[in-house]
Amino acid sequence: MQNEEVQVPQRIQHPWPEILRRARDPRFIADCAQRLAMEGWDLISPSEFSSLYRQIRNYTMCSNARLRGLYRGVRYAVHRDIPGDVVECGCARGGSAALMGLTIRQLKSKRKLWLFDSFEGLPAPTIKDPDFELADLFTGTCIGTLEEVRRLFHRLNLADDAEFVKGLFRDTLPHAPLSKIAVLHIDGDWYESVKVCLESLYDKVVPNGYIQLDDYGYWKGARRAVDEFFAERGIEVNLRTLDYSGRFFIKPPSTLPVSLPQQPNKMKLRSEDPVEWRGI
Ligand SMILES: C[S@@+](CC[C@H](N)C(=O)[O-])C[C@H]1O[C@@H](n2cnc3c(N)ncnc32)[C@H](O)[C@@H]1O
DSSP states (O other): OTTSOOOOOOOOSOSHHHHHHHHTOHHHHHHHHHHHHHHHHHHHOOSHHHHHHHHHGGGOOSOHHHHHHHHHHHHHHHHTTOOSEEEEEOOTTSHHHHHHHHHHHHTTOOOOEEEEEOSSOOOOOOTTOTTHHHHGGGTTOSOOOHHHHHHHHHHTTOGGGEEEEESOHHHHGGGOOOOOEEEEEEOOOSHHHHHHHHHHHGGGEEEEEEEEESSTTTOHHHHHHHHHHHHHHTEEOOOEESSSSOEEEEOOSOOOOTTSOSSGGGGOEEOOOSSOOTTO
């Protein structure tokens, strides 16, 4: 995967049919309404999450529900002593990563926070993205520069425990000196980006670690990458829904070595959440 030539197709269809189809999807409309309501509430609520949210909301495009997922994921890892670093692939202007950093500090924990990004905006999608025509409209968008993200982290006093890694995932992730990951946030939108994140980092996530996938419901390439990765490994995970797009799961405590399942479909592992999730 990492060494494959990335194929960028010519646009073959107009993206409007796909845009209209999505805009008419009742689940999408309900999700937007819920997002607005939750964001309004977090502007005035005295809750701990809301006070952290207000510090980063201008630096993120993640929905409130997905940010809550990250907040709970970090709290879960700290409270349950899940060992390892906190990693984000796709940070743009740094808001969701900063939220995780603020949560770590609020819990008086010490975790290294890794931020991987090209810091040059979204690369082009590829032929493996089924909604290529729509996705391609976003090529080069979602830019956060490294300087901008560093400034945010300095302003919030988070820079000392943060590691910024600039470059395309396929160039940086396979060589990153990471040993254990407790929380992994994958927010790279396209098939190729999400697949390389899973291929490079999934095995470094410790058993019972928390993994959040930002784009599973929204971008077909991201969903394809996730489904394909688990089918190849013969692992069935219990994906939980955060909102229209976001999903999370707890890594199964043990997975078979990749070489073992000769007939992956007959050897599926069902990941029932190994730890009690609620109440965190
Ligand atoms: C949707 S944005 C991330 C949003 C962010 N988490 C937030 O809080 O707003 C996606 C980011 O992933 C980065 N990205 C996507 N694919 C990438 C790749 N293959 N290599 C490096 N960065 C990539 C883009 O540069 C962009 O900043």
